[in-house]
Amino acid sequence: MSGASPQAAGGGALLEVAGLRVRYGVIEALHGVDLVVRRGEIVTVIGANGAGKTTLLKAISGLVPAAGGSIRHHGEQGTAELGRLRPHEIVARGVGHAPEGRRIFQNLTVRENLGLGAYLRRDRAAIESELAEILTLFPRLQERFAQNAGTLSGGEQQMLAMARALMSRPSLLLLDEPSLGLAPKLVRAIFGVIRTIRSRGTTLLLVEQNARLALEAADRAYVLETGSVALSGTASELASDPRVQRVYLGGDA
Amino acid sequence: MNEFLQQVVNGIAWGSLYALIALGYTMVYGVLRLINFAHGDVYMIGAMVAYYAARALLAPGTASAPAFFALLALSMAACGLLGFLIERLAYRPLRRSPKFTALITAIGVSLLLENGGQLFFGPDPKFFPQLIESREISPGSGIVITNVQLLILGVSLTLMLGLQFLVFRTRVGTALRAVSYSAETASLMGIDVDRMISLTFVLGSMLAGAAGVLVGLSNPKIEPLMGIMPGLKAFVAAVVGGIGNIPGAMAGGLLMGLSEVLVVGYVSSTYRDAIAFVILIVVLLVRPSGLFGTSLEEKV
Numbered sequence: 175m176s177g178a179s180p181q182a183a184g185g186g187a188l189l190e191v192a193g194l195r196v197r198y199g200v201i202e203a204l205h206g207v208d209l210v211v212r213r214g215e216i217v218t219v220i221g222a223n224g225a226g227k228t229t230l231l232k233a234i235s236g237l238v239p240a241a242g243g244s245i246r247h248h249g250e251q252g253t254a255e256l257g258r259l260r261p262h263e264i265v266a267r268g269v270g271h272a273p274e275g276r277r278i279f280q281n282l283t284v285r286e287n288l289g290l291g292a293y294l295r296r297d298r299a300a301i302e303s304e305l306a307e308i309l310t311l312f313p314r315l316q317e318r319f320a321q322n323a324g325t326l327s328g329g330e331q332q333m334l335a336m337a338r339a340l341m342s343r344p345s346l347l348l349l350d351e352p353s354l355g356l357a358p359k360l361v362r363a364i365f366g367v368i369r370t371i372r373s374r375g376t377t378l379l380l381v382e383q384n385a386r387l388a389l390e391a392a393d394r395a396y397v398l399e400t401g402s403v404a405l406s407g408t409a410s411e412l413a414s415d416p417r418v419q420r421v422y423l424g425g426d427a
Numbered sequence: 428m429n430e431f432l433q434q435v436v437n438g439i440a441w442g443s444l445y446a447l448i449a450l451g452y453t454m455v456y457g458v459l460r461l462i463n464f465a466h467g468d469v470y471m472i473g474a475m476v477a478y479y480a481a482r483a484l485l486a487p488g489t490a491s492a493p494a495f496f497a498l499l500a501l502s503m504a505a506c507g508l509l510g511f512l513i514e515r516l517a518y519r520p521l522r523r524s525p526k527f528t529a530l531i532t533a534i535g536v537s538l539l540l541e542n543g544g545q546l547f548f549g550p551d552p553k554f555f556p557q558l559i560e561s562r563e564i565s566p567g568s569g570i571v572i573t574n575v576q577l578l579i580l581g582v583s584l585t586l587m588l589g590l591q592f593l594v595f596r597t598r599v600g601t602a603l604r605a606v607s608y609s610a611e612t613a614s615l616m617g618i619d620v621d622r623m624i625s626l627t628f629v630l631g632s633m634l635a636g637a638a639g640v641l642v643g644l645s646n647p648k649i650e651p652l653m654g655i656m657p658g659l660k661a662f663v664a665a666v667v668g669g670i671g672n673i674p675g676a677m678a679g680g681l682l683m684g685l686s687e688v689l690v691v692g693y694v695s696s697t698y699r700d701a702i703a704f705v706i707l708i709v710v711l712l713v714r715p716s717g718l719f720g721t722s723l724e725e726k727v
């Protein structure tokens with residue numbers, strides 16, 4: 175069940191990361207990363223703990239400053255260097271980010287969390303119909319709608335985090351380990367939703383520990399090792415690469 | 428019994444002023460985890476702005492309710508601007524510095540306003556013009572409630588309900604609560620976090636400014652250091668209510684006012700200021716996160 179769709183590969187570049195360096199104090203976490211995401215693709219970044227996957231996504235959405243290199247986004251409003259923008263301006267360009275660890279607002283209700291996802295949108299009617307559509311993807315959230323988000327289970331929180339990110343109707347969605355800590359059945363469901371999101375026209379940059387499922391769903395993939403891109407190619411190429419199989423697909427079921 | 432009720436009435440009117448000031452402490456703490464020590468001095472500026480505006484604009488003896496509301500609005504606007512500038516000039520440049528640096532700066536801003544106040548306004552007390560003539564409006568009930576007390580209570584309650592509505596029922600309020608939970612995640616929703624922080628300072632300072640005008644109605648003697656003790660007590664009120672918690676700050680403020688008036692009435696005016704700290708110590712021992720507070724760990 176390969177999610178790779180050949181027609182997607184033809185899209186123009188939506189995001190171009192070149193020579194990206196990020197430092198935390200004296201420690202450099204990314205040493206010049208190059209990565210391209212084309213319109214309509216699912217691109218996955220896999221790598222061990224501490225490889226710099228989260229740092230890469232945070233740099234793209236402006237949460238950590240780049241110490242070098244460039245992050246160019248070709249959006250509807252033209253091309254911009256994301257390194258010069260603040261996080262809320264990057265969201266306004268259509269880049270959504272469901273961060274690692276879900277980060278839902280536990281002091282707010284499910285409804286308020288979803289409403290904040292659409293914070294920058296003014297078209298009420300469109301927001302309402304979007305909400306209804308998203309709730310069909312995540313029926314559990316419908317049942318929990320008025321409830322405080324802090325009372326949700328881990329899986330429900332993950333769904334809320336994805337649903338909230340979708341509410342901004344992003345053209346590019348960054349997902350940081352959406353399957354982390356979920357039961358196998360829910361993991362399958364989340365990957366199903368990822369495919370649905372793409373089929374609705376959203377481009378995805380997916381960071382995952384579950385390399386097997388990520389490579390199944392993605393068109394192309396990058397392997398990040400200690401802050402540098404070690405391998406890249408189409409997802410099926412990488413899935414059959416002996417080194418990827420040994421290191422990332424070995425004990426992975 | 429009547430005397431007790433009388434004290435309660437006085438205590439609630441007095442406490443609503445502490446509550447107004449306490450809200451500013453708690454809101455700023457909510458979004459920045461910073462104790463804005465200059466907040467009590469903003470309240471002093473509120474009183475001073477109304478005093479000078481009344482002198483400049485009102486002919487003696489022309490005081491009236493419309494004049495009072497105009498001065499209230501003017502003071503609130505001036506204090507809102509002051510709060511905006513304090514955040515912009517003193518705290519924002521330190522956003523990425525250690526918390527301790529911002530705390531020291533807060534003390535510095537407070538000293539600046541107090542000493543600047545003594546320089547500009549002069550150290551001696553001024554007497555707030557009588558904007559509203561005090562009248563008893565509860566004849567025959569055995570307790571004295573004045574129109575001024577009622578006005579203080581009415582204005583503070585209206586402002587507090589307005590804030591409550593803004594924070595808990597509007598889009599901007601939801602954004603404020605999101606920033607208070609996690610500024611980083613809020614920015615991923617497209618919320619301009621800096622703007623929300625500015626708004627917090629403006630709103631909190633406006634409430635302090637309102638308290639400064641209201642206090643002039645009942646305690647007309649105003650001077651540049653008048654913000655220190657009420658500021659401290661309002662801070663205690665915010666901590667007692669659970670710092671970061673808006674209903675908590677209101678409840679804490681009322682508790683401060685009531686306990687202070689009751690201690691003066693039934694024990695001794697010597698302990699007038701001490702009671703706030705007794706309550707603080709007891710609450711911190713029994714419920715360290717404050718009366719309305721949830722655990723502080725949740726925030727980090």
Ligand SMILES: Nc1ncnc2c1ncn2[C@@H]1O[C@H](COP(=O)(O)OP(=O)(O)OP(=O)(O)O)[C@@H](O)[C@H]1O
Nearest residue numbers: 198201203221222223224225226227228229230274
């Ligand atoms: N705020 C921080 N301060 C200092 N170092 C950090 C910080 N965040 C991450 N690092 C370091 O940067 C490196 C990359 O971390 P990052 O979180 O990007 O890895 P990751 O690939 O997402 O790992 P994981 O799979 O565990 O989520 C690690 O060595 C980490 O210790």
Ligand SMILES: [Mg+2]
Nearest residue numbers: 227228229274
């Ligand atoms: Mg990570």
